[in-house]
Amino acid sequence: MFDQRGEAQVWWVTGGTEDGFGIQLGVNHLGHFLLSHLLLGRLEGGWGGGRVVTLSSMAHSWGHIDSEALEVDKHLGTGKYSWQFFYAYCNSKLCNVLFTHELAKRLKGSNVTCYSLHPGVVRTGLSRHCSLWQKVFIEPIARLLFLDPEAGAQTTLHCCLQEGIEPLSGRYFACCAVQESCPKARDDAVAQKLWEVSERLCGIS
Template structure:
């Protein structure tokens, strides 16, 4: 009986600790006006992406929800429009598991939108399987799709006079590793039938997000585009980007 009470107390303590630290209720402190600015948010129909879209719409931004599922995206769009009163929230279909879809999305965006101020590479998953192009699903969606999307849109970001790329990584990158030889042979960063194997592949993909941001910042040095990689809790808690141009935020 004593051991049971001790275990219950330990679980309660762990729960209280997590809800007051990692899982605490977040608030957005940013209040800069976004009127006249255009934002793309991948996976903007749910979770952090939807919360970010809602906040930016309130601040006057033109928000593009880049999502795979049309029904869910249109429902999220309607909810955001109703809550914010903004008519500048729209949906464009994007499946990051298909490089063809990434190219089609980019082409459509460049044809229909005259500017891009902020690209938020937010969408991600933990799963097993392959993309349409044969890559591991976590590598393909979490990293490769966003890599191509950023590459195709970076010139439009430069035109905005202070464009920004925010890639939502995770502190899980600390447990990631990338084996270039295995990647070349298998086209994935890990697979298997067990949840811990999925998680390892997720960590590996988040490390790719970090490395991508570092390299992107180097290549864009001297331009007016800034690059950031953030842990999701930090991102949703602060919603403020106040560093100098071409820096890389990784903590």
């Protein structure tokens, strides 16, 4: 996991899950997709309904989904460099918004709603796996400009708890308010295709 200097190896960019999926695909999308699928019956049968809240990012607007390549390659991008990791991250965050978009259509008429969101740029422990030079560059900026974890949790809590947002099911939130996601995140055909491919990758189709 770490080299002799304690720096993160490139496994977190190029590595995969035990099921053979790219890290970004398996952790950021398929894990959420499968868990939601397994819980939907309980959510629909619960008193007062339930909510599926998916943590996305404003980075979804820089993502791109090629469903045919995704099904064959089982990853959202690979490489040894930080920008390649970030590209795969953006793709996974687009998956999150597309998943919510399609899920809302499938839940229409039920007592379950769903939302995706951008929490803000939050100062967390993620940079602990960065190299020393990256930490020197990132941490001063993070202390000045990034949200602390409590502030960064507010939009998630809003989507989980706020009364009266049920008619906004399927929408994308930021700063505790509904926002317009990018056009490709509202593409019905891409969302449906991603859903179908995700089902096959998870073995539930």
